[in-house]
Amino acid sequence: MKNTGLLERASNMANETDVKMHRILVVDDESSISELISTSLRFVGFDVRTAANGAQALSMAEEFKPHAMVLDVMLPDLDGFEVCKMIRNEGVDTGVLFLTAKDGMEDKVKGLTLGGDDYMTKPYRSKDLYYKIVRAIGLSRDEALTSETETQEYATPLKALAAGDLEFEREMLEVMLKSFPEDFEKLELAMLAKDLPAIKAVAHRMKSSVALAGEKNLTELLNQLESSDYSIEQASDYSSAILLERDKLISRIEKQIEGLN
Numbered sequence: 001m002k003n004t005g006l007l008e009r010a011s012n013m014a015n016e017t018d019v020k021m022h023r024i025l026v027v028d029d030e031s032s033i034s035e036l037i038s039t040s041l042r043f044v045g046f047d048v049r050t051a052a053n054g055a056q057a058l059s060m061a062e063e064f065k066p067h068a069m070v071l072d073v074m075l076p077d078l079d080g081f082e083v084c085k086m087i088r089n090e091g092v093d094t095g096v097l098f099l100t101a102k103d104g105m106e107d108k109v110k111g112l113t114l115g116g117d118d119y120m121t122k123p124y125r126s127k128d129l130y131y132k133i134v135r136a137i138g139l140s141r142d143e144a145l146t147s148e149t150e151t152q153e154y155a156t157p158l159k160a161l162a163a164g165d166l167e168f169e170r171e172m173l174e175v176m177l178k179s180f181p182e183d184f185e186k187l188e189l190a191m192l193a194k195d196l197p198a199i200k201a202v203a204h205r206m207k208s209s210v211a212l213a214g215e216k217n218l219t220e221l222l223n224q225l226e227s228s229d230y231s232i233e234q235a236s237d238y239s240s241a242i243l244l245e246r247d248k249l250i251s252r253i254e255k256q257i258e259g260l261n
Contacts, residue, residue: 022137023047025066027057027083028099029076033122037070037099040126041133054078061087061094068095068136070129073102073111081114088115093201095136099124117205127168131175135209156214156256170260176209177253184246191239194232199239200225213253218245 024046028034031052038048049064051057054075061069069087073080084096096118098111103121111119117136120128158172183206190198203226211219225238 021047022068023049023064023066024133025049025051025057025060025064025069025094027051027054027069027075027080028072029053029074030072033072037129040129044130046133052076054080054083057083058086061092066094068097068117068133070097070099070133071116073098073100073107081110084111084116085114093204095133097129097132097136099129127171128175131172131209135205156212158212158214166260170257172212173253173257173260176213177250177257179209180206180249180253181246184243187239188243191236191243194236196230196232196235199235203242210249213249215245215249215252218242218249221245 024041026034026037026041026048027050028037029052034050034052038050041048049060049066051060054077057069057071057075058078060066071080071083075083078086080098080100084098087094087096096116098108098116098119099122100107100120101122108119118132120132158169183202187199187202187206190202203222207219207222207226210222221238221242225235225242230238
């Protein structure tokens with residue numbers, strides 16, 4: 001099979017799926033960066049708008065109602081951290097992906113603590129950005145990653161997306177291997193705090209990457225946990241079942257990486 005770039009494959013898949021129905025707001029004061037990001041996201045089918053500062057971002061978030069926001073930290077008025085804090089205080093659950101030159105660990109911790117879903121540093125790779133946006137939105141496999149017909153030809157949806165690009169597949173698995181333990185830890189802490197919104201938020205973030213890994217049963221548990229109106233006791237039962245899969249999931253990802261070496 002001929003190897004094609006991620007953007008070309010994603011664009012082909014977008015023609016058969018609902019990616020184009022999802023709205024992305026790109027916030028960056030450097031027009032060249034904003035245009036580059038916007039062009040690549042429009043190419044795969046997203047509906048994209050841009051803002052050049054924090055005030056515009058807040059206004060656009062209210063007007064455009066994006067499913068996800070690609071947010072720079074260093075803006076000329078309000079910084080990205082403040083923008084994220086303000087929309088979270090308003091109860092807005094838009095996926096927030098920080099994309100910034102600030103690469104300090106304290107900045108990453110601050111961004112995620114304020115309600116960011118993920119944190120990337122510049123320079124970045126388009127395929128990583130696409131993956132993390134899909135993850136922040138919480139798209140299902142069928143919505144954003146591949147059609148059912150294509151998936152049947154491969155062991156996992158990730159293999160369908162990679163389409164023979166072993167380097168890309170390995171990189172994606174390594175991202176999962178790093179992010180899944182963090183997600184499970186957040187879920188466990190939310191359970192201990194009996195914080196139902198936090199439990200649902202973790203389920204929302206996890207489900208797309210779990211589906212990408214081909215974990216159908218775990219994906220269904222996460223979907224149920226996020227979408228149903230459970231009591232904290234019922235949600236905790238679901239969360240416990242999900243946590244029981246932690247070591248098995250990590251082991252399966254490690255074996256998939258080994259199989260590519």
